[in-house]
Amino acid sequence: MTTSRAGRLLRKPEDPQRATFLELFFDLAFVYVLTQLSRVLSQDLTWRGAFHMLVLLLAVWWVWCSTATVPDRFDPQRPTIQLLVIATLVGSLVMAVALPAVFGAQGLIFAGAYVAVQVGRSLGLLIALRGHELQRGALRVLIWFCVSAVPWIAGALVHGTAREALWALAVAIDYLAGKLRYRTPGLGRSPPAELPSAAEHLAERHRQFFIIALGELILVSASTLGGSGFATDRTAAFLVSIATTVLLWRIYIYRAGELSAAAIGGSPDPARLGLSAFYAHLVMVTGVVVTAVGAELVIAHPTGHAQTAWIAVILGGPALFLAGRARFEYAVFSRVSPDRPLGLLALAVLAPVMLLVPPLVAALAATAVLAGVAVADAAGARGRPPEPPSPPG
Secondary structure (H helix, E strand, C coil), rough: HHHHHHCCCCCCCCCCCCCCCHHHHHHHHHHHHHHHHHHHHHHHCHHHHHHHHHHHHHHHHHHHHHCHHHHHHECCCCCCHHHHHHHHHHHHHHHHHHHHHCCCCCCHHHHHHHHHHHHHHHHHHHHHCCCCCCCCHHHHHHHHHHHHHHHHHHHHHHHHHHHHHHHHHHHHHHHHHHHCCCECCEEEEECHCCCCCHHHHHHHHHHHHHHHHHHHHHHHHHHHHHHHCCCCCHHHHHHHHHHHHHHHHHHHHHHHHHHHHCCCCCCCCCCHHHHHHHHHHHHHHHHHHHHHHHHHHHHHHCCCCCCCHHHHHHHHHCCCCCCCCHHHHCCCCCCCCHHHHHHHCEEECCHHHCCCCCHHHHHHHHHCCCCHHHHHHHHHHHHCCCCCCCCCC
8 A cells, every 4th residue: 555655646657748837836936046146256366266156056056956856756746745845945045045145154055955956855755655675766865865964064164274185175076976876885876767857847857957057047147237327338238138038049059959868768768868968058057057147247247347257157158058058959969060169269369358348348358259150040941941850869
């Protein structure tokens, strides 16, 4: 009877693979999370600040990924699954509130919320799956999150470089666990059957999170303009930011974004391709967050003196996006369009020159590069038959 009760939590193969309202509700929290992450970087535009933002982004991304796979395997209409997802939403918001001061006074709040979310969700699944064969998988995940909890909490109790090192170690443990499919002594590693593999659902979740990131870019741009006043130069900078957002969306969705579900479904190892797509989206989302920081600077200081760090984020954000988009394209088609590396090269060549011009001009240059990539996509598709997905392997 216990096995039957646990089995009812599973998502049936014939169930619709579309994302549910529960998942969309969960995603709302991450608009705020990404906005707070951009604040972390904008407050400290140094290599150390970039490192802080990266560690925190990796942490919140892993929370989202770990939670996004739950409705892939389990029925989101079940109260148990809904409770786990909503509890994660609350924990994610607590983490987000603590983000701006996370390497200061609020480190323990962030780390405690992170550990509570990851360990609590895994423990909840372990209990709910009592007597079911998938309980071993939940136990593997729980053990790994308990291991990473040690440097997370230890790092929150120290300061400075020690906290940075311990939290970097904690993030590395979490990502290593996923890479190893949660291999655990005595329990082995998660077999492919236990990994998320609903192609349409995974692809849709990828797209939805990227749209969330674009929403954060729009939110930052609009709020910065509202706080700075509608001067002509600031309004022009705002319009450039919106144009950049549109181009990021257009480049993302072109072909690979549309066919990712078919690629995952047709892959000999859907779980591995899905994981590869998750990492590619991590790079793209990082690029969008950095682009948001650049947009905030440009709108607030459109004709000011361009500092090196400013140019790094103004051009670096689009560069990161293009790099992630190239990786995503390779995952779907086993090749990369030439305009992706050419766009990266153009941004690199422009960087030294942009130090001599106002930030608004640098933003225009980055937007022009993205426009060139988008135009190349459109030109390449004209008169050519649709290309089927052809993932590696």
